[in-house]
Amino acid sequence: MSDPNTSDQTGGAAKPKRLFRVLFALSVALNLLVVFAVIGVFTKGPGARGGPPGLREISAPYVGAFEREDKRAMRAQMHERLPGRSAGIAANKADYSAFLAIVRAEEFDAPRAAMIMEGQMARVADLQKLGREMALARIAAMSLPERRAYADRLQDWLDHKAHKRGKPER
Structure with missing residues (x-):
């Protein structure tokens, strides 16, 4: 009979290395799933069961409170x-x-994957920054009565949305 240790030394050495790679790949995949789930929650907003507010929920009241002409000018x-x-x-x-x-x-390059994601997020951040700067510049250029009217429209938007909580959106 052959010695059981001999067969482990020849063919068994590759198995732990392969097992480690498989486990590492699974771990990376699970981590990416969590990352994408978090990104999805923040970009899409809360689901039917609630959750953290999304970008649209945060920015929509500020934009929605502008007059139609202001919104068109800002879009242009x-x-x-x-x-x-x-x-x-x-x-x-x-x-x-x-x-x-x-x-x-074959080999997962996590730093390169992170750079890609960060680049995409940077493009979104640039868009958000531009929108924020334009909105603040427009508000700063308003007279006091115009700012107060804007604040009233913003308050109306926020109050209206607060009343709709719990009701299905159409």
Whole structure:
């Protein structure tokens, strides 16, 4: 009979290394699922059961309180100052393709994957910053009666949304 230790030394050494890689890949996949779930919650807002407010829920009242002409002017300004929508879509597609290649690769490059995600988040942050700057500049240019009217519309928006809580959205 053969010595059981001999067979472990020849063929068994590769098994723990492979098992470690599989476990590591599963761990990374689970971590990414958690990261994407958190990103999804923050970008989509709360689900039917509640949750943290999303970007739209936070920014919508500020934008909604502007007069229609102001909203149109701000939208036109944003279109002038931002790269075209197709450029943003193309950049996101390229990022997703690169991310998928990293995830599918033999060795997972976590720092590179993080850089891709951070780049996408930076584009979103730039858009948010521009919108915030434009809104504040527009409010700063208002007269006191205009600011008060804006504040009243903002209060109406917030009160109206507070009354709708618990009711299904249409």
